[in-house]
């Protein structure tokens with residue numbers, strides 16, 4: 001259920017309410033919105049407990065949350081959450097955010113070169129997998145530990161915040177040194193143990209939709225992170241498996257609209273994994289803006305033909321720059337700045 005707090009209620013009244021919620025055996029999740037303060041109340045509810053809460057000072061209304069996800073739904077928070085990355089970049093605000101970089105961190109020279117290119121072209125964030133979840137165990141699994149000092153050096157050089165995937169609970173701590181956003185990959189969307197651990201970390205998490213995950217599955221996965229106390233979750237649509245064989249996956253653009261409608265969390269689109277083709281990325285990026293996405297995750301490589309992973313879907317510096325230039329007009333039309 002959600003407690004709508006009276007608009008004039010002072011801090012003490014809200015604090016008393018939160019204490020009462022806890023005393024009744026629930027977990028309170030206060031959400032301080034621009035328009036109103038609400039307290040999402042999670043736990044097994046009874047009529048008696050609901051009646052007690054209803055008589056508390058400061059309570060305007062108590063309403064049940066009908067959706068299976070309680071904290072990440074629009075029912076508890078009408079306005080989109082703005083997730084702050086490193087205190088200098090907002091995701092979910094007016095500014096459309098582009099994260100770009102290679103699929104995998106391969107070497108210092110590779111990451112440093114592409115980072116400079118994407119920054120010059122206007123990307124606000126750098127991506128790069130240090131740990132790679134690969135379909136085949138024989139394929140390159142990422143530089144792992146060796147990738148950390150590389151990412152650190154390139155971050156210092158460029159000043160760009162960095163997003164990288166965490167595939168295992170055991171790597172959360174190591175990656176904390178370089179990850180400004182922890183990416184949870186499609187293959188791990190329902191790794192509930194990993195989600196729960198990330199819920200205890202004070203850093204944003206970007207959760208990618210599983211290849212066969214519904215929007216509701218994704219929102220419930222996001223709930224696993226939020227319920228532990230980390231509300232800084234970003235959703236990512238990266239295409240789903242369908243019968244279509246002309247693309248690696250099918251970009252489910254309607255899912256972006258659904259996510260935006262049902263959840264207050266920001267939504268990012270990954271047109272690279274969604275299509276598997278570099279030549280589709282520019283148009284899909286524009287489609288993402290039109291659908292109301294808050295940002296993009298784009299794979300780029302200085303020499304895609306030599307990339308260790310996903311070269312065929314990586315933009316060259318020149319095509320990335322052109323894509324950014326073309327995107328600006330689409331962002332403006334959608335009321336966003338790039």
Ligand code: PEP
Nearest residue numbers: 103185186187208238273
């Ligand atoms: C990636 O972003 O490099 C990646 C592995 O993506 P996904 O989990 O969407 O396949």
Ligand code: MN
Nearest residue numbers: 103299309310
């Ligand atoms: Mn990739």
